[in-house]
Amino acid sequence: MRTRAIARPRALALAVALATTGTVLAGCASTAQTPASAGKSGHFVVAYSQSNNAEPYRAQLNIQLKYFMEKYKDVELLPIADAKQSSATQVSQVQQFIQRKVDALIVSPNEPAPLTSAVAQACKAKIPVVILDRSVNTDCYSAFIGGDNYVAGKKAGQLAVSLLPHGGNVGELQGILSDQPQIDRDKGFRDAIKANPKIHLVVHREAKWLKDDATRITGQWLAQGQKLDLVYAQNDPMALGGYLAASSAGKQKSIKFIGTDGLAIPDGGIRAVQQGQLAGTFIYPTCAKEAAATVEKLLHHQKVAKKSTLDIVAVTPANAAALYKQNDFSRYR
Amino acid sequence: MTGEVTGVAAPVQVAGWRRAVSILGSLQGYVGLVLVVAFGIVTRGDTFLSQANLTNAVGAFASRGILAVGETLVILTAGIDLSVGSMLGLASMVSAMLLVNQDLPPVVILPLCMLCGAAMGLVNGIGSTWLRIQPFVMTLATLSVFRGIDRQLSDNVSVGTQVAGPNGALTGHSNTFQLFGTPGHNLFAGTLGAGVYYPVLAFVLVCVLCQLLLSQTRFGRHVYAVGGNETAARLSGVNTDRVKIAVFVLCGLLAGFAGPIDAAYSASADPLAGTSYELDAIAAAVIGGASLAGGRGSVVGTFVGALILTLLDNVLGLNAVSDNLQLIIKGCIVVVAVVLQRPDLLRSLAHFVRRITARTGRSS
Numbered sequence: 001m002r003t004r005a006i007a008r009p010r011a012l013a014l015a016v017a018l019a020t021t022g023t024v025l026a027g028c029a030s031t032a033q034t035p036a037s038a039g040k041s042g043h044f045v046v047a048y049s050q051s052n053n054a055e056p057y058r059a060q061l062n063i064q065l066k067y068f069m070e071k072y073k074d075v076e077l078l079p080i081a082d083a084k085q086s087s088a089t090q091v092s093q094v095q096q097f098i099q100r101k102v103d104a105l106i107v108s109p110n111e112p113a114p115l116t117s118a119v120a121q122a123c124k125a126k127i128p129v130v131i132l133d134r135s136v137n138t139d140c141y142s143a144f145i146g147g148d149n150y151v152a153g154k155k156a157g158q159l160a161v162s163l164l165p166h167g168g169n170v171g172e173l174q175g176i177l178s179d180q181p182q183i184d185r186d187k188g189f190r191d192a193i194k195a196n197p198k199i200h201l202v203v204h205r206e207a208k209w210l211k212d213d214a215t216r217i218t219g220q221w222l223a224q225g226q227k228l229d230l231v232y233a234q235n236d237p238m239a240l241g242g243y244l245a246a247s248s249a250g251k252q253k254s255i256k257f258i259g260t261d262g263l264a265i266p267d268g269g270i271r272a273v274q275q276g277q278l279a280g281t282f283i284y285p286t287c288a289k290e291a292a293a294t295v296e297k298l299l300h301h302q303k304v305a306k307k308s309t310l311d312i313v314a315v316t317p318a319n320a321a322a323l324y325k326q327n328d329f330s331r332y333r
Numbered sequence: 334m335t336g337e338v339t340g341v342a343a344p345v346q347v348a349g350w351r352r353a354v355s356i357l358g359s360l361q362g363y364v365g366l367v368l369v370v371a372f373g374i375v376t377r378g379d380t381f382l383s384q385a386n387l388t389n390a391v392g393a394f395a396s397r398g399i400l401a402v403g404e405t406l407v408i409l410t411a412g413i414d415l416s417v418g419s420m421l422g423l424a425s426m427v428s429a430m431l432l433v434n435q436d437l438p439p440v441v442i443l444p445l446c447m448l449c450g451a452a453m454g455l456v457n458g459i460g461s462t463w464l465r466i467q468p469f470v471m472t473l474a475t476l477s478v479f480r481g482i483d484r485q486l487s488d489n490v491s492v493g494t495q496v497a498g499p500n501g502a503l504t505g506h507s508n509t510f511q512l513f514g515t516p517g518h519n520l521f522a523g524t525l526g527a528g529v530y531y532p533v534l535a536f537v538l539v540c541v542l543c544q545l546l547l548s549q550t551r552f553g554r555h556v557y558a559v560g561g562n563e564t565a566a567r568l569s570g571v572n573t574d575r576v577k578i579a580v581f582v583l584c585g586l587l588a589g590f591a592g593p594i595d596a597a598y599s600a601s602a603d604p605l606a607g608t609s610y611e612l613d614a615i616a617a618a619v620i621g622g623a624s625l626a627g628g629r630g631s632v633v634g635t636f637v638g639a640l641i642l643t644l645l646d647n648v649l650g651l652n653a654v655s656d657n658l659q660l661i662i663k664g665c666i667v668v669v670a671v672v673l674q675r676p677d678l679l680r681s682l683a684h685f686v687r688r689i690t691a692r693t694g695r696s697s
Contacts, residue, residue, distance in 0.1 A: 053484070053489045054484055054489050054604050054605050055605075056489075056490065056491055056603075058489075059488070059489035059490050059604075060490075062489070063490075177656065203653070205650075205656060206656040211599040211601065211603070212393065212595075212598055212599050215393065215516060215598065215599070216389070216393040216646075216650075217650060219386075219389040219393070219516070220386075220389070220647060220650035220651055223380050223381075223383065223385065223386040223389065223651060224377075224380055224651050224653075225380065237491075237599075237601075237603075240600070240601075241599065244515065244516045244517070244599070244600060245389075245516055247516065247517045248389075248516030248517030248518075249385065249517075250517075265490060265491070265493075266433075266492075266493045266496075267491055267492070267493025267494075267495070267600070267601040275497075
């Protein structure tokens with residue numbers, strides 16, 4: 001018993017030390033992928049705080065931002081900070097960048113409210129801040145660049161209307177129900193399909209943006225005997241998950257699938273449109289190119305638009321190949 | 334019906350007794366499954382029982398079910414493995430990368446993934462024994478480490494497993510890889526009618542093999558002994574560290590085995606694949622009658638637990654129950670199932686009834 005009593009604190013300390021190193025290691029692993037410097041001779045240091053590196057859309061954003069930042073030789077982009085979906089982590093990262101006195105800051109907020117004060121602190125420290133995609137509850141930033149999720153949903157709905165001229169039954173695979181993009185895309189889609197009263201949204205369920213959940217849920221719909229003519233998924237992985245379920249039931253030809261995101265990666269939406277798995281998808285802009293240009297202008301004290309909303313580009317079988325080529329950044333990884 | 338056994342405290346023979354109790358306990362656990370199935374038949378008879386629907390339901394859970402079997406082995410030794418989801422994620426990424434970048438045949442990919450999983454399990458085992466880190470803490474650390482490696486390897490970009498050759502059709506190996514579980518692709522299709530859906534087959538096979546391992550071999554008895562009373566097991570000559578390392582290695586091996594299934598199911602290895610699967614795996618084991626204190630539980634029970642979880646999800650989905658309500662119902666079912674698992678349930682129920690009747694008898 002005595003040896004145990006002595007051994008336990010030591011084991012505990014070791015365990016804590018190991019858990020800490022483990023977590024730190026994983027943290028390094030996900031941020032160290034950025035080349036240490038984007039241009040050693042740079043005069044300006046720019047930091048980017050990403051809400052979650054591990055989402056495919058955001059991984060593309062990171063790759064593209066690094067690429068476009070490298071075009072400006074006087075700018076050095078610090079290794080991208082990954083908040084791993086935690087607002088608290090992101091606040092502390094932004095604060096660290098403020099302490100480092102970076103020359104400009106780009107933030108993709110994880111959530112609006114928690115990031116507001118951190119952005120305000122940066123603003124107070126006279127650091128120009130560019131906000132990407134999700135807003136914050138203060139006007140004290142230099143520029144906001146984003147897409148419009150309502151428009152993304154609406155365009156998908158319009159495509160559904162044109163694909164179903166005689167009406168039909170529609171299913172909707174939704175992202176996490178409380179996520180703002182989900183709420184907006186859902187509203188846009190529902191508003192657009194009102195154009196044809198013969199189109200009925202017969203089933204809709206939360207597939208949490210995930211492919212395997214979408215496969216499972218679509219499988220259940222088909223087992224229920226739902227007569228579906230079209231499935232709208234709020235992102236491409238869910239659309240492709242639904243397609244997998246339909247093809248396992250031999251119904252992939254009779255059901256049309258619409259996605260959103262339009263990433264130019266081998267298992268992304270543009271390729272799927274090219275291969276005929278999806279009837280169409282919509283490129284939700286990463287804003288990377290515009291963010292890089294805006295930062296460059298801000299650093300040189302030029303005027304920038306306070307708020308810019310980027311277009312949603314429709315991917316059709318006709319333009320898919322060209323769009324893939326245009327948006328493919330895999331060679332810069 | 335099993336009440337007499339639980340009070341026995343003799344350390345060495347206790348393992349055998351506990352095993353008997355655990356098997357009876359898992360039989361009792363069928364009640365939960367029967368209820369779920371009955372609910373499915375009553376509400377959605379034809380649909381629910383259709384072969385396609387059951388294949389879909391079990392197939393969707395197969396990779397998590399295999400994790401649950403490995404988890405059961407660890408839990409039986411009074412340990413826990415929180416890193417199974419990360420191990421599965423890394424193995425699924427490794428399988429997709431071996432396929433896409435190296436164009437290896439799937440029969441080579443599978444053992445490599447299992448090896449990779451076993452190596453990860455070895456790390457967990459060594460940390461939990463020689464470094465004397467509690468399994469909870471050790472595997473919490475490796476949950477993070479393995480996920481980090483997964484994300485670093487993939488650069489956070491998912492890897493699709495449907496690789497098209499120059500002529501636009503899938504390459505041979507990529508086509509074969511789909512047999513690991515891409516919906517609609519079955520083994521032995523043609524020779525066996527519609528064929529067998531590999532994830533379901535693999536899950537059942539893993540359950541059978543691991544149950545045999547536990548019930549028929551000396552190693553299996555040692556697993557129960559270590560979990561039942563570690564000191565007693567050590568004093569009676571069991572190399573407890575070796576048993577613990579072995580169960581962690583087996584758990585990792587099974588996670589590696591499940592990796593390609595998960596990749597094929599989504600036709601893509603996602604850097605986040607398997608996140609929070611450890612909770613499903615632990616839930617399946619516990620619903621199946623495994624005690625987190627160790628020494629009690631069986632793979633058969635875990636199989637039933639996994640079926641309860643996935644069929645419940647299926648039944649609720651078929652009945653179009655709202656997503657919010659599903660969460661509440663699933664949580665409640667876990668509580669009910671665990672209560673049903675309790676071996677002394679009937680005895681304590683009888684005791685309770687007797688006390689109530691005695692009291693009312695006295696007061697009247």
